[in-house]
Amino acid sequence: MTEPWPAPRAHHPVDAVVSLPGSKSLTNRALVLGALADGPSVVRRPLRSRDTTLMVGALRGLGAGIDDSSDGEWTVTPGALSGDATVDCGLAGTVMRFVPPVAGLSTGTVSFDGDPHMRLRPVGEILGALRTLGVDVVGDALPFAVRGTGAVRGGTVVVDASASSQFVSALLLAGARYDEGVDLRHDGPPVPSLPHVEMTVAMLREHGVEVDAPTPGGDANRWRVAPGPVHAVDRVIEPDLSNAAPFLALAAVSGGSITVRDWPRETTQAGDALREILTTMGCEVAFVDEGLRVTGSGTLAGIDIDLHDVGELTPAVAALCALAEAPSHLRGIGHIRGHETDRLAALATELTGLGSIVTEHADGLDIEPAPLHGGVWHTYADHRMAHAGVILGAAVEDVLVEDVATTGKTFPEFAALWAGLVSG
Structure with a gap:
């Protein structure tokens, strides 16, 4: 104290x-997509802070190579996503919610925990959705574990994302690497913080991922990510x-x-x-x-x-x-x-x-x-x-x-x- x-x-x-x-939201999304990509990506002007350091540690634990020795330029090299790992979420919602869908693609048991207050933050919708998509998840809140088998079936899933837009972004970010992609439908009160979902969709498209997202006059509660490669992209992070x-x-x-x-x-x-x-x-x-x-x-x-x-x-x-x-x-x-x-x-x-x-x-x-x-x-x-x-x-x-x-x-x-x- x-x-x-x-x-x-x-x-x-x-x-x-x-x-x-740099923006935390952009930096952590860029790190996740870089870890899932088909080659090395360079993240320029990233944010170095507790939340992004926790994300770097989580993705390294899953097997990604991240060279963050320079403050101005980090290189993310995809890894095998193999072996057991422990992820410290701290108080970073992006780590607690974005990393489990990636952990489902690993071949080990990935355990998650965080700061005491993080155990109170909602994550159950993500874990339930992953089970629906074929992922073995132990627990319904922090601490929990994901038992990866090296692949995720994917497919259609319904979530109530009214507590956090990160429930949508988390599944979209990893969805292209699932065998059937992800067809996500929101069922509940309106999704908050929609600009963050739009950020996720825009970044996925920059990585060459096919994404169907709500358009005026269309279904406002459905997002679809087609299965396919996540191409490597070098990017500059905007100020937060x-x-x-x-x-x-x-x-x-x-x-x-x-x-x-x-x-x-x-x-x-x-x-x-x-x-x-x-x-x-x-x-x-x-x-x-x-x-x-x-x-x-x-x-x-x-x-x-x-x-x-x-x-x-x-x-x-x-x-x-x-x-x-x-x-x-x-x-x-x-x-x-x-x-x-x-x-x-x-x-x-x-x-x-x-x-x-x-x-x-x-x-x-x-x-x-x-x-x-x-x-x-x-x-x-x-x-x-x-x-x-x-x-x-x-x-x-x-x-x-x-x-x-x-x-x-x-x-x-x-x-x-x-x-x-x-x-x-």
């Missing part, structure tokens, strides 16, 4: 240009746009201007929704030569928004709403109760602890304007909760963020970069 971190207060408009590490949320929020709360370098003009990342959200809340948002620039006025408008597809942005948006001049309503995010922590309950508790007026609903939060004060902001080992805490600390004196190091999950240098920016 360490002492809570004094979140620096922004006493002046912060003007800066920042470079962010969700990790941009606290930095762009800093422009909003300080009345300054932050430019995030290399923001893509077109992307499947959920974080791209920040452009519209911040515009609605009163910021000026524009593409410039260096990337994306957000300029704040020093005041924030309230917002009424459905964040169902971009739930990972909720903590940062909720922090901004607590600083806004009018009430805000965040909806469609009941599924984030199953993220690194129950984010709705955590946000309601911590915002209330700093003086905010918050009403927690089954699928969202109502946040009313109120004077805020300092105090300890608990992170619940959740990097997005830490982001929310530092945003509030930039506008409110004496906010102490407990376990700011949890940001190392996706951004190891976060605290140092943040302190340097805010303190000038």
Whole structure:
């Protein structure tokens, strides 16, 4: 345990240009596809963080060769997927959900476990689906084991992916290597975070995989991956746009201007929704030569928004709403109760602890304007909760963020970069 971190207060408009590490979502998908490919792949500008290090360790355990000796370029060489292995999932949902479908192709027993809280995160739908597709799985939650036989039959499977879009992505990523591919149907409330599924589909197609995905007017709940090779692809990883949320929020709360370098003009990342959200809340948002620039006025408008597809942005948006001049309503995010922590309950508790007026609903939060004060902001080992805490600390004196190091999950240098920016 360490002492809570004094979140620096922004006493002046912060003007800066920042470079962010690569996307965790893109990096871990690229690693999985590289391990399943028909030749070596190069991943440039990958994210090196706890989640991606855990993915590297998991895929190495299954037999893939990954040379991550360079920060700027990793080479992934497919292996035999043979032998017994133990996978540490940590708190990485992508490891817990993306690796078991790959483990089904191995010829050994692969055991999975993770941090204590990871045992509470949903994975049963994936394990049940793998059984339907012909994989021998022992257990229905962490810890569990996959007994691979070197091949997976595949075929048709029905899942309820309303708790996590990763249930869909996990089966699609490995599906081309199954004898019959995968014909996946979702049966349940709408799938959250659909941009992440669209990211998976786009990357599979770049690897030459035939994918049928929902189109306007078609079946919105069916994805099909045809059996066939996964071709090797060299790719450059985009900056992590969700990790941009606290930095762009800093422009909003300080009345300054932050430019995030290399923001893509077109992307499947959920974080791209920040452009519209911040515009609605009163910021000026524009593409410039260096990337994306957000300029704040020093005041924030309230917002009424459905964040169902971009739930990972909720903590940062909720922090901004607590600083806004009018009430805000965040909806469609009941599924984030199953993220690194129950984010709705955590946000309601911590915002209330700093003086905010918050009403927690089954699928969202109502946040009313109120004077805020300092105090300890608990992170619940959740990097997005830490982001929310530092945003509030930039506008409110004496906010102490407990376990700011949890940001190392996706951004190891976060605290140092943040302190340097805010303190000038």
